[in-house]
Amino acid sequence: MSSAPKTQLTARFLDPFTYLTLLSVVGVFACLVFSPIFMRSLVSKTIQVDPDIPEQLAPIQLKKEPIGALRIDVSAAIPDNHWVTYEIQLKDQQGQVIASGIKQAWRESGSWSEEGESGIWTEDDLVGGLDVRSTKSEPITIVLDVLEYSDISGKEIDQPVPFEISVVNGAVDTRYLWTGILGTAFLAFLALVVTPFSGKVVIDKLIGDSDISGRAILGGSNNLIRVSVNITADENSPRVLNVLVVINDGNGEQLYSDSHRIYLSFKKSESGKVTAAKGKLSTFFILESRSSYGFHVEVTPDSTIDRTALIVREHCKTLIPVSVTSLKSTQ
Known part of the structure; x- marks a missing residue:
């Protein structure tokens, strides 16, 4: 019977694994969309720095943020066919260097001619920076130093170099978020394909x-x-x-x-x-x-x-x- x-x-x-992966994709994407909310601008200015004479900015109060890091972006404003090597230092209130980085920036241009056509090309790599994760709230000082400034022939130039400086706190490196989105989306795709079998x-x-x-x-x-x-x-x-x-x-x-x-x-x-x-x-x-x-x-x-x-x-x-x-x- x-x-x-x-x-x-x-x-x-x-x-549950399929829905967990889909939820992960949504979560990482939400972090990517809403991460700018946590960013707070501290400095945005242009300064002139003489070679071998470090320029020190006014101290700023670094606060510990739940998300993101302190981001310092520096862009050299140099003429065509010039090179500049500069160093960014981050110092605590005792004057100790807590982070530093050296950037070799350049801007080059020229002309080209091929099969009766001609034009002008320009290439550059000017932006350097630091991302620092703060473990405590403290005053910090940013120091910018021009180590070398020359033209493409190697002739040294003894002139101040303009720099555009931007400092924000709570910055998120979105490269990792994009990697997270791609990774979780791939897992979600596999789960959607495999679950029916x-x-x-x-x-x-x-x-x-x-x-x-x-x-x-x-x-x-x-x-x-x-x-x-x-x-x-x-x-x-x-x-x-x-x-x-x-x-x-x-x-x-x-x-x-x-x-x-x-x-x-x-x-x-x-x-x-x-x-x-x-x-x-x-x-x-x-x-x-x-x-x-x-x-x-x-x-x-x-x-x-x-x-x-x-x-x-x-x-x-x-x-x-x-x-x-x-x-x-x-x-």
């Missing part, structure tokens, strides 16, 4: 006909069973097929029998002629007791069917809530 099948929509078997395959059969059967030991009260039927038909197939799915217990008693309508997708050649048709059915079950169960599939009308595949998986996960039929046998 068996009880009547019960079918209900459930989210019980949703794959999750679970252990217990039946995998292919036959060149419309009727196919298989038997395996499976089931359990917390074990989602996915029954997949893949159909390949010829060019004369109707658009709609009926797929009868039957499940029997170990004694041959019928626990489930229902017909499902599936719509085929047609494959066409380059000339537009239909060459084949394919359809797929996926149904979900819970077999309350673990035992031997037989699965039988019959596709009608069967005159155009080339191949039918039956794949049964257990311990499956889903991407969305699905209709699950619970079957219970008293064998």
